[in-house]
Amino acid sequence: MTAGVLGRTFRHGVHPREHKEGTEDLALERMGFVDRYILPLSQHLGAPCKSVVAVGETVTRGQLIAEPGGFVSMALHSPVDGTVAAIAMRRHPNGQMAQSIEIQADAFSTQRMSAASPVDWRSLTLDEFITHVQQAGLVGMGGAAFPAHVKYKLPEGNRCERLLVNGCECEPYLTCDHRLMVEQPDAIIRGVEILAETLGADSSTIGVELNKPESIEALRRAVGDRGSIDIVPLKVKYPQGAEKMLIKAVWGEEVPAGKLPLDLNIVVNNVGTMAALADYFDRGIPVIERALTVAGPGVDRPANLIVPIGTPVRDVLRRCGLNTQARQVVMGGPMMGTSLASLDVPVLKGTSGLLAFTEDVINHTAEYACVRCGQCLEACGNFLNPSRLARLASAGRYDELEKAHIMDCVECGACTYTCPSGVPIVHLIRAAKGMMRARKAKES
């Protein structure tokens, strides 16, 4: 822990150029409704959900259209009034085709949501609360889309002592969490209060990087003199938003390899998740839209947008003026996001940004041999040896990769960013992890 005037942080990590100046002052706007929405049944980690609607059925905004297919799974709600046009294979941002519900929006509907009565969360037991969160379709809004309720299911012997909320937004370009903190600090604080009280947390902390003074100010004002929630300013560094890094930064404690924050009795959530939680428990609105940043030199009108889940990327980019120079569109941040092969894919619950890049900013560095400079080791927040992992991965030595702790890699991309030889380290690690998962699935 490096406390001091400059704020706390963790060891290692990188400092990519922030590029947030283009959108950080743009207020959140609402994206208008389009005529077609695609909702993949699998847009979170875990089991896909099960459709409960039939083709041709009329659905209303906020109506449940798919129920959880297991405990590690989520409910899915219609983002619009309309009719179910198809339940079939549609393009998924990961490049595969996935079973999805396609909804044709009703062009004459006001799209006003009938106000559901708020849920009285104080009267709920923890198990009931968890079921409610699952029914709300709440996933981690930071990007990984891990079902939120799974984190609240405390195993026997563990309790939530500390609730940690992630307001770092350490990815370059992205500013949607920042806008959320500036514009809806009350919703975030409300979400934190609901969760902290239900989980019985002793303390709540929100970590925000110092490049967002407005956010820190807004959150402090929202907390007021209640003093129950600690706002911790953090030194700007990537990947501070990774939960293990955040815990290190805030308290200087290390989550052991292969363990979860819950093993230290800590629950970590994103600020977006907290706002969505408050929306559900105060106003009865499930997750049907999310904030995201559209930026990059490939769009003429960058924006922070609130977009209904399932809106095709093409429509979002058209609204923001995708220009002819755009060569690559990335979903998520530039460090961890994936390139899209098609623009006909929908915005998912975990989509935090859409970035359009032009030829001149795309990195075309050729790949050279590793020069053993060790910069990737200096960058890795998990203290792994990325160059060794990359070499083992390209040789397909999966048993040794397991021993080299490949599963502790969070794929943050700091190593690839810092590599002077242009080795696609994270790409290799991701491919190897995929192969290892496929092998495990084949064995069982």
Place this chain on the structure above:
Amino acid sequence: MLTLLLATAIMTGLGVFFGIGLAVANRFLRVEEDPRIDIIEEMLPGSNCGACGEAGCRAFAETVIDGAHAPSACTVSSPEGIEYIAAFLGVDAGKQEKRVARLHCAGGLSQARQIAEYEGFKTCLAAHMIGGGGKGCAWGCLGLDDCMVACTFDAIHMNDERLPVVEPDKCTACGDCVDACPRDLFECLPISHCLIVQCKIPLEGEQARAICRVACDGCSRCAQDAAPGLIQMKDNLPVVDYAAGGPAAPEATYRCPTGAIQWVEFSQFSPRASASVTGANLD
């Protein structure tokens, strides 16, 4: 000087001690091994390819002596080599039908629609994991050489369409390409199984054809034209089951509108141009 002598004496003493120990162990703890295992291993190709289903050539030699495998289960040896092993052991050489790796995709560069340009780490696995590569088809061949690299026998080469051409003469059906393909497109089939479905798209009709010109659109004409029971439609794709019906005949492929099902007697694709696709051109 004394130290030097002492060290020499100790090392010599240790050497003699352990030498005697090893000699004793060799005398009393010896494991008798069938001497034929070494001889048969010598007769085998020694490529340790695993096509027989054993861990390697030595493991195979043991099973041949046990009688668990006939010598012909080794698909890499020449017929003469197998006869030689059979004669040495005095067993029947057995019959083994030659099997070849077949690809369930014919969507080369000019056939499958390209929707993006893939730039980055050039292996099929990496492209499959990140965005699914540049091809619009989420099931088809990515054409980035993983199978060619995996092949021990130099039997796979990419043609101008970026499709892997398997040379049946060199292919031993060891299954390395089957494991290497991230989209599970390879299958080792007996060479007499000539009806090959060259598509894995589970979509129907227009949707499938919008992705690739040689896609199977699930029209089921092949199933109607084949001997009863031979071809079943499953997930909009024909499945050829030689045990369920027969005999197979090239007639089943004649009415295929896209050329997705082919009668293949030797190699699937031509090593050069796209002439391998004989189906109707949809443009």
